Amino acid sequence: MLWPGTLIGAGAGFFIASIPGAMLGALLGQALDRRLQLHSWAQLRERLGGRPALRNDELLFVLLGRLAKSGGRVVDKHIEQARQEMRQLDMNPAAQQRAIAAFNRGKSGHDSLRGYLLRLRAQPAAAEGVLRACWRMIVADGRVDPKERKLIFQWGRWLGWTPQQVQLLGADHEPQKKTPATRGGTYQQALALLGVTASTDPEHIKRAYRRLLSRHHPDKVAGAGATPAQVREATDKTRELHHAYALIREYRGFR
Incomplete structure (x- = not known):
């Protein structure tokens, strides 16, 4: 992850006082990075332009606003x-007002989101909840626009998800996925959910x-201070894991 303040501070310090200056400048720059939540040059430009850093409860709605607008027009x-x-x-x-403002901010498409999503990698349950909510927004109007699909796959990559995992997560939401899947296709989805392949050994x-x-166990998620919505997401995820594992065992013939 890039820390622009740290790099600028180190460079300026080196120019003024060689190596000792670079070390001091890097420390001061790092403090600035943390204070302003800077993770990229794009975010530095945003702060200089007067755009505040996104709070955790605002990030989701910025993403949802970006998706809603990406198809051309935001509908009811x-x-x-x-x-x-x-x-x-x-x-x-109060939180609803912040969410509405964040949704409108997302529609503008000006925020650099990569740094925020890279940081969210450290919270797998939260990252999954974000992607699920994004899929729900994508299919809200009954169709999946290619631009929306491109965005969610890009965000999934920044969150540390493979394209197959992102696609599987959306399988329950996409309109075209409502028809019964073939047994082989369902098996492949189960493998992707567990992050394994058809050649992976049973152990x-x-x-x-x-x-x-x-x-993803709900009790563990709840014990970590998750919200009720995150606990529900964890419960759904656990159910999916049970079904996927049972299908793979049946398909492969092991206990």
Whole structure:
């Protein structure tokens, strides 16, 4: 991850006082990076232009606003979906106002989101919740625009997800996925959910399943201070993992 303030401080310090100056400048620049939440040159330009850093509770709605606008025009179904997300997160009136402002900010498309999403990698449950909400916004108007798909796959990559994992996450939401899938296709989706392949041996599959189950277990998520909405997401994820593992065991014939 890039720290522009640190680099500028180190460069200026070196110019003024060689290596000792570079060290002092880097420390001061790092303090500036943390204070302003700078993770890229684009974010530095935003701060210089007067755009404040995004709070964690605002980032989701900036993403949703970007998606809603990317298809060309924001329609009533997009607005209603954003309101539904607010209700699901049980937002108070002040938080709702921040979410509305963030949604409108997202429609402008001016924010650099890469740094925020890279930082969110460290919170797998939160990252998954963001991607799920993004899929719900994408299909709110009953269709999936190529620009929307491009955005969510890009964001998924920044969050550390493979394209297959992002696609699988949206399988329950996309209109064209509502028809019954073939057995082989469902098996491939189950493999992708566990992060394994058809050639992975059973012991590695079992370990992958247990690791993911431990990470997403609702009790563990709740114990970490998650919101009720995040606990519900974890419960859904755990159910998906159970189904995927059961299907793989049946398909491969192991216990």
